[in-house]
Amino acid sequence: MATQERCDAMKKNWKEKGVTESFNVAFEGLFDTIRTERHMKFHCFCTIIVLILSLFLDLAKAEALALIISVTLMWVTEMFNTAIESCVDLVTEEYHPLAKRAKDIAAGAVLVTSMNALLVGYIVFEKKIPIYLKDVLKVFKDSFQHTTVLVFVVVIMLVIIIKSFFDKGTPLRGGMPSGHSALASSIFTIITYLTHNPKIFFLTLILVVLVMHSRIEGKIHTLFETVMGGLLGWGITYLILSIINM
Missing domain, CATH: 1.10.287.3610 (Helix Hairpins)
Incomplete structure (x- = not known):
């Protein structure tokens, strides 16, 4: 019973x-x-x-x-x-x-x-x-939207793969690394790449900090998880942009 x-x-x-x-x-x-x-x-x-x-x-x-x-x-x-x-x-x-x-x-x-x-x-x-590598890179140089899509796909897939190896939190909440911080940092890197305006740089930086702070304040991620997510998003985005524009 x-x-x-x-x-x-x-x-x-x-x-x-x-x-x-x-x-x-x-x-x-x-x-x-x-x-x-x-x-x-x-x-x-x-x-x-x-x-x-x-x-x-x-x-x-x-x-x-x-x-x-x-x-x-x-x-x-x-x-x-x-x-x-x-x-x-x-x-x-x-x-x-x-x-x-x-x-x-x-x-x-x-x-x-x-x-x-x-x-x-x-x-x-x-x-x-x-197809020659230079022709492949030319596609991304001529169309930044393709580059942006590639960056987001790679960042999201890496976050999913890394999270799958850590038995902590849930897929949409918590875990290592912070997916929100990774995407926010990736967007920040892309925006700063497109413009050299210092005002836009600091405004987007403030938004990234706010995103990371909200994950910590809501006890969804630890400081380490958010920082690692931010570094992952920044590093992958910077690497892809550097390779494409070599």
């Missing part, structure tokens, strides 16, 4: 979760998969490479859509595979033909989506890869 009451209370609490908490739970599942599954780390690395290549090359909408769908399917099937393996291990730790069948089928689904992703990547990039 007591067990049933606890289950009912847990169900009630689950239904009463807010929108932010629901997103936290979803991101926790994503981060846990990246942190614990070797294959997911590889998928994360490949996704970053594909995103960077996509920004370098002049892809048609259909090609970009095919890549987005393929990458998404790869992530989804890998997460379903991990979920199925966890459920099977929860039910039985001993060898059972049905347990083996469930894991093998789930692994087969990952294999199919992997082959699909490789095929789509080959079709899309096969004639576009032979």
Whole structure:
């Protein structure tokens, strides 16, 4: 009876979760998969490479859509595979033909989506890869919006990867490093790069400090986490801008 009451209370609490908490739970599942599954780390690395290549090359909408769908399917099937393996291990730790069948089928689904992703990547990039580095950099020099998108993508992906290795806080609150501080510092670096006006420099610097202070004051991050986030955002942004404008 007591067990049933606890289950009912847990169900009630689950239904009463807010929108932010629901997103936290979803991101926790994503981060846990990246942190614990070797294959997911590889998928994360490949996704970053594909995103960077996509920004370098002049892809048609259909090609970009095919890549987005393929990458998404790869992530989804890998997460379903991990979920199925966890459920099977929860039910039985001993060898059972049905347990083996469930894991093998789930692994087969990952294999199919992997082959699909490789095929789509080959079709899309096969004639576009032979491109000179100076032409690639010229794309970013001529269009600063591409550079900005690249910076934000790299900063966000690095924050996600680093957070996945630290078992502290939730994906949207707390943890190491502070994603808000990283993005704020990245935006500050981009703005100061675009203008040499000292007034704009100090105004954006004040905004960065306010963002970092709000994370500390709200007890969401420690001073160390916010500082590391700020240094990460500044360092990655400065590095990318320096490489592009060499």
